[in-house]
Amino acid sequence: MDKTAHQNELKRQVAQAALAYVEPGSVLGVGTGSTVDLFIAALAASGIPLAGAVSSSERSTQALRAAGITVLEAAAVERLSTYIDGADEIDPKGHMIKGGGAALTREKIVADLADRFVCIADASKCVEVLGRFPLPVEVIPMAAPKLIRRFAELGGQASLRAGCVTDNGQHILDVRGLAITDPLAFEAEISQWPGVVTVGIFARHRARVALIGAAEGVRTLN
Numbered sequence: 001m002d003k004t005a006h007q008n009e010l011k012r013q014v015a016q017a018a019l020a021y022v023e024p025g026s027v028l029g030v031g032t033g034s035t036v037d038l039f040i041a042a043l044a045a046s047g048i049p050l051a052g053a054v055s056s057s058e059r060s061t062q063a064l065r066a067a068g069i070t071v072l073e074a075a076a077v078e079r080l081s082t083y084i085d086g087a088d089e090i091d092p093k094g095h096m097i098k099g100g101g102a103a104l105t106r107e108k109i110v111a112d113l114a115d116r117f118v119c120i121a122d123a124s125k126c127v128e129v130l131g132r133f134p135l136p137v138e139v140i141p142m143a144a145p146k147l148i149r150r151f152a153e154l155g156g157q158a159s160l161r162a163g164c165v166t167d168n169g170q171h172i173l174d175v176r177g178l179a180i181t182d183p184l185a186f187e188a189e190i191s192q193w194p195g196v197v198t199v200g201i202f203a204r205h206r207a208r209v210a211l212i213g214a215a216e217g218v219r220t221l222n
């Protein structure tokens with residue numbers, strides 16, 4: 001099996017394992033990405049009844065509807081018990097970098113509705129310190145040049161993601177070269193910069209449960 005096929009198999013295993021965290025009859029928060037696509041397929045095949053799902057992207061909404069799952073507006077839901085989503089990086093405390101698929105703003109909004117974030121990821125996403133993966137930041141376009149200069153002051157090289165317009169009509173900066181040793185403080189600081197819509201650090205909304213797919217099986221971190 002080549003590397004990509006192996007990684008896909010680990011994603012499939014964590015997607016399957018996540019079914020144990022789906023409460024029958026509930027409204028479920030559903031994230032975005034290739035791991036979540038596999039989770040939606042597993043959910044559809046499982047026959048677990050749901051009252052509906054709240055989706056974090058147009059991509060997942062389409063996949064959920066195609067699977068026959070009712071999609072509810074986030075604005076119509078007061079709380080979710082569980083939100084299931086992938087990550088680009090996750091540290092031992094469950095802090096994550098997200099936004100590789102440009103869905104970070106809606107992901108944070110849906111995660112904020114949920115009591116519990118269940119992260120599904122293959123072991124290649126595990127790091128000791130966040131920052132190896134370029135940090136996605138959704139920005140208002142007119143602020144981008146100033147924000148690029150501000151990240152440079154922190155030692156980060158930010159670049160505009162070419163051709164990317166988010167579901168919210170905004171742009172994404174990808175910031176390389178950061179070592180984010182205090183994710184909570186970093187998230188709070190960057191979130192205040194004018195023109196930042198959402199920073200792709202999920203520290204306040206960290207994973208309460210992480211299902212990590214590795215060669216030896218699915219590891220559960222609480």
Ligand code: 5RP
Pocket residue numbers: 031032033034035036085086087088097098099100101102103104107
């Ligand atoms: C999308 C995300 C995804 O969760 C993240 O990019 C992981 O994706 P994948 O499951 O395809 O590896 O944050 O904005």
